[in-house]
Amino acid sequence: xxxxxxxxxGTPWIYALVGVSVLFDVLVPVLPSGVLVITxxxxxxxxxxxxxxxxxxxxxxxxxxxxxxxxxxxxxxxAYRLAWHGGARLDRAIARSRRxxxxxxxxxxxxxxxxxxxxxxxxxxxxGRSVVSLGAGAAHRRVGEFxxxxxxxxxAWAAYSVALGYFGGQxxxxxxxxxxxxxxxxxxxxxxxxxxMRRPQVTGx
Numbered sequence: 001x002x003x004x005x006x007x008x009x010g011t012p013w014i015y016a017l018v019g020v021s022v023l024f025d026v027l028v029p030v031l032p033s034g035v036l037v038i039t040x041x042x043x044x045x046x047x048x049x050x051x052x053x054x055x056x057x058x059x060x061x062x063x064x065x066x067x068x069x070x071x072x073x074x075x076x077x078x079a080y081r082l083a084w085h086g087g088a089r090l091d092r093a094i095a096r097s098r099r100x101x102x103x104x105x106x107x108x109x110x111x112x113x114x115x116x117x118x119x120x121x122x123x124x125x126x127x128g129r130s131v132v133s134l135g136a137g138a139a140h141r142r143v144g145e146f147x148x149x150x151x152x153x154x155x156a157w158a159a160y161s162v163a164l165g166y167f168g169g170q171x172x173x174x175x176x177x178x179x180x181x182x183x184x185x186x187x188x189x190x191x192x193x194x195x196x197m198r199r200p201q202v203t204g205x
Contacts, residue, residue: 015067017036018033018036018040018064018067018068018071019067019068020071021036022037022072022075023072023075023078024075025075025129026072026075026078026079026130027075027079027130034157034161034183035183035186037068037158037165038161038162038164038165038168038182040064041061041064041165041166041169041182042165042182043169044060044061044064044165044169045061045165045167045168045170061166065155065159065162066158067158068154068157068158068161068162069154069159070154071154072123072129072150072153072154072157072158073147073150073151073154075133076129077133077147077150079130080137080143080146081137082134083133083134083136083137083138084138086138116146116148116149117149118132119132119136119146119149119150119152119153120149120152120153120156122153122193123153123156123157123193124157124160124189124193125193128193133150160186160189161186164182164183164185164186168181
């Protein structure tokens with residue numbers, strides 16, 4: 001996979017692949033969009049380090065970050081709109097899920113008190129993005145309350161993921177070890193975010 005992604009880093013296809021993966025993993029959280037972003041950044045950094053032309057890779061890294069962040073926000077809005085218009089069927093599905101019900105209640109309290117930091121934290125937690133985006137739409141929160149925090153969350157997650165892959169590739173080269181360490185750091189942030197989401201202080205901010 002690393003070699004395949006590395007061969008795409010100099011073509012527009014890498015951005016399309018990352019964009020589609022990040023866009024749809026809000027609906028199918030098992031898609032490895034974070035792993036793909038890290039792998040692409042690691043491959044780009046490793047290529048730059050090998051050729052001695054690291055500065056020329058910087059625009060590609062910035063484009064990768066913006067691509068991932070934009071796709072993240074668009075995916076959030078898709079889930080938000082689907083939940084908004086989901087009707088009684090989605091309401092029943094949320095009512096059957098304790099996780100979704102709790103998230104919907106917490107999200108409503110957080111956004112009402114300008115504590116949308118929950119949206120940012122949830123972006124790093126496993127399936128947290130899906131829960132929060134669907135919860136915001138199902139609760140009919142105003143888009144002006146949800147969208148700014150979604151943008152911050154998307155930029156923070158994309159910048160963190162790309163930075164992990166890029167600096168890992170710079171330090172260890174475009175290897176599976178660099179990718180594995182970076183992915184482990186991403187999962188570590190996800191575990192921390194999941195822990196914070198379970199704490200009442202996050203939504204009471």
